[in-house]
Amino acid sequence: MLRILAAFCLALIALPASAALPSLSQDEPAEAQPAPAPTAGNTLSDQRDPQADTRIANRLRDIYAQVSGFSAIEVEVKEGVVRLTGSAPSQQAIEEAGAIAARFDVATVENEIARDTSLSGTADIVTALVDRMREAVNMLPLIGVALLIGLAIVVVGYLLASLKFVWRLFTPNDFLADLVASAIRFIAVIFAAVIALDIIGATALLGAVLGGAGVIGIALGFAMRDTVENYVASLMLSLRQPFRANDLVNIDEFEGRVIRLTSRATVLMTLEGNQLRIPNSTVFKANILNFTRNPQRRFDFTLGVDPDDDATAAAELGRETLAGLPFVLTDPPPEARIVEVGDSNVLIRFLGWIDQRETDWFKAQSAAIPAVKNALEGAGFGLPEPIYRLRFDPRSASLPFENIAERDGAPTRPRKPKPDAEAVLADVAPSDEIDQMVEEERESPEAKRDLLDHRRPVE
Numbered sequence: 001m002l003r004i005l006a007a008f009c010l011a012l013i014a015l016p017a018s019a020a021l022p023s024l025s026q027d028e029p030a031e032a033q034p035a036p037a038p039t040a041g042n043t044l045s046d047q048r049d050p051q052a053d054t055r056i057a058n059r060l061r062d063i064y065a066q067v068s069g070f071s072a073i074e075v076e077v078k079e080g081v082v083r084l085t086g087s088a089p090s091q092q093a094i095e096e097a098g099a100i101a102a103r104f105d106v107a108t109v110e111n112e113i114a115r116d117t118s119l120s121g122t123a124d125i126v127t128a129l130v131d132r133m134r135e136a137v138n139m140l141p142l143i144g145v146a147l148l149i150g151l152a153i154v155v156v157g158y159l160l161a162s163l164k165f166v167w168r169l170f171t172p173n174d175f176l177a178d179l180v181a182s183a184i185r186f187i188a189v190i191f192a193a194v195i196a197l198d199i200i201g202a203t204a205l206l207g208a209v210l211g212g213a214g215v216i217g218i219a220l221g222f223a224m225r226d227t228v229e230n231y232v233a234s235l236m237l238s239l240r241q242p243f244r245a246n247d248l249v250n251i252d253e254f255e256g257r258v259i260r261l262t263s264r265a266t267v268l269m270t271l272e273g274n275q276l277r278i279p280n281s282t283v284f285k286a287n288i289l290n291f292t293r294n295p296q297r298r299f300d301f302t303l304g305v306d307p308d309d310d311a312t313a314a315a316e317l318g319r320e321t322l323a324g325l326p327f328v329l330t331d332p333p334p335e336a337r338i339v340e341v342g343d344s345n346v347l348i349r350f351l352g353w354i355d356q357r358e359t360d361w362f363k364a365q366s367a368a369i370p371a372v373k374n375a376l377e378g379a380g381f382g383l384p385e386p387i388y389r390l391r392f393d394p395r396s397a398s399l400p401f402e403n404i405a406e407r408d409g410a411p412t413r414p415r416k417p418k419p420d421a422e423a424v425l426a427d428v429a430p431s432d433e434i435d436q437m438v439e440e441e442r443e444s445p446e447a448k449r450d451l452l453d454h455r456r457p458v459e
Contacts (some may be wrong), residue, residue: 006240007373013199020366029276036399036423047145048284049055050126050432051092051390052080052105053077053078053080053164054077056077056082056104056106057075057076057077057082058107059104060075060077060100060101060104061075061083063100066098067288069088069089069090069093070088071095072087072088072116073085073086073087073088073097073113075101077106077353079107080103080105080106080107080108081106081107081108081109081110081114082104082106082108082110082111083110084097084098084111084112084113084372085112085113086099086113086114086131087113087114087115087116088113088114088115088116089115089116091115092305094113095111096115096116097111098111098113098394104130111265117297123265140202141427143198143200143422145199146195146196146197146199147190147196149189149195149196150192150193150195150196151192151424153188153191153192154188154189155186155309156412157184157185157187157188157189158185158188158193159190160184160188160420161182161184161188162181163186164177164178164181165256167180167181173233175234175238175263175451176235176238176239181233182380198378199393203283221412226281227340230264230279230280230281231263231264231287233279233280233281233283233284234261234263234264234280234451236284237261237266237280237283237284238261240386241294241452241453242288242290243258243260243288243290244258244292245259245260245438245452246258246292246435246438246453247291247292247293247441248290248291249267249268249288249289249290249291249292250288250289250291251266251278251282251283251286251287251288251289252282252286252287254268254270254276254278254427255268255270255271256269256270256271256276257269257271257434257435257438258438259275259438259442259453260441260442260450260451260452261450261451261452262278262280262450262451263280263407263451264279264280265278265279265280266278266280267390267441269434269437269438271434273433273434275438275441281351287331290312290431291356291361295355295356296329296332296354296355296356297353297354297356297361298332298351298352298353298354299351299352299354299361300349300350300351300352300365300370301349301350301368301372302339302347302348302364303347303369303372303376304342304343304344304345304346304347304348304383304384305346305348305381305382305383306346306378306381306382306384307341307344307345307346307381307432308382309346309381309382311338311346312338313381314346314348314379314381315336315337315338315348315350315377315382317335317352317373317375317376317379318336318348318372318376319334319335319336319350321372321375322334322336322350322352322368322371322372325352325367325368325371327354327358327359327364327367327428328353328354328368329352329353329354329355332353333353334350334351334352334353335350335351336348336350336351336353337349337351337378344384344385345383345384350368350372352364352368356430358429358430359428359429359430360428360429360430360431363428363429363431365426366426398400
């Protein structure tokens with residue numbers, strides 16, 4: 001019984017092994033079965049038809065013989081490797097010959113073709129040149145139509161740009177109107193060139209022109225950075241209107257009355273009567289102090305009284321003196337401030353307000369100083385000068401010193417009579433010399449380029 005069970009188990013084990021073996025025919029040996037073909041892509045076969053190299057070489061020679069400029073190319077094919085030698089008229093022809101060979105079922109292409117630089121290819125060059133000229137002549141009607149269309153676009157653009165009265169309706173000043181007109185003309189020329197080149201099919205040339213224009217524009221932008229910045233500043237100042245004509249302004253360290261604002265510079269008339277031109281880029285970034293915008297302007301000056309005197313009483317007397325001057329405004333009222341104790345005096349700063357439409361600032365300050373000084377001295381307040389102690393070496397003195405006055409007890413020089421206050425305050429009216437010069441400058445032909453417009457609000 002055990003033997004029967006063991007034989008049955010062996011039969012079960014042998015059955016799957018026999019099923020896994022391939023069935024072979026008795027008449028055909030196992031070695032005659034074909035091997036499976038490789039499935040991996042771009043895999044070179046280890047077997048090659050000996051006639052394939054010859055067929056590929058002959059086919060390439062026939063093709064090159066039919067193409068102009070490929071007749072001097074020699075072909076050699078061995079084991080699927082194509083070797084091209086000889087010469088071709090241009091680098092483009094060399095690359096085309098290699099591309100043609102690469103289309104065949106070959107392992108690789110060794111392109112050793114040299115460019116023909118001898119004079120033997122002159123005939124081909126002349127022929128190609130004649131063909132190009134013939135093509136250009138045939139395209140003359142199309143070129144004429146493209147030129148006419150481009151010219152029509154340019155004419156329309158210039159006509160639109162010439163309607164400046166229309167652009168002035170939409171722009172705040174003539175400068176912006178001219179800028180809009182220039183932009184229209186520029187766009188018209190560019191659009192005409194694009195349309196004309198597209199009609200004749202020169203899209204490659206169009207791309208080259210636009211690319212070159214972009215590079216040139218970037219280069220010019222860096223080279224003319226200051227000019228472009230100045231132009232943009234002129235545009236912004238014409239929109240902002242930071243001052244009016246004849247305004248007294250201080251731009252950085254420059255002070256004067258405004259004559260005009262041009263597309264490049266702001267023209268001032270200095271208080272010395274000189275014409276000053278400041279680039280608009282500087283004006284746009286500068287701190288502008290306008291003295292004319294507010295008609296009320298304050299002047300101030302400082303006087304020193306003796307430390308032994310009552311500084312508060314002196315300040316009050318000076319303030320009352322300022323309040324009594326006819327050109328000093330009562331609102332805001334004048335002030336007097338004790339600001340510093342010096343080496344030999346107490347400094348008091350006096351401040352007063354005037355109306356610039358009726359009083360000149362410089363004249364008012366010049367008249368107020370002697371008025372307060374005379375009032376203080378008349379009330380017995382001393383206005384001492386700085387005291388310096390000098391030591392002289394008698395060995396180095398060549399001349400005797402005489403009439404050395406000490407601070408106390410020495411005779412002093414007699415004082416001159418004080419001028420009449422009414423005479424001092426006789427004329428504080430605003431000076432109009434600079435105003436007249438500015439008006440004369442504004443009436444010149446250059447005034448047409450002025451970007452200041454009194455009708456527009458000031459920033």
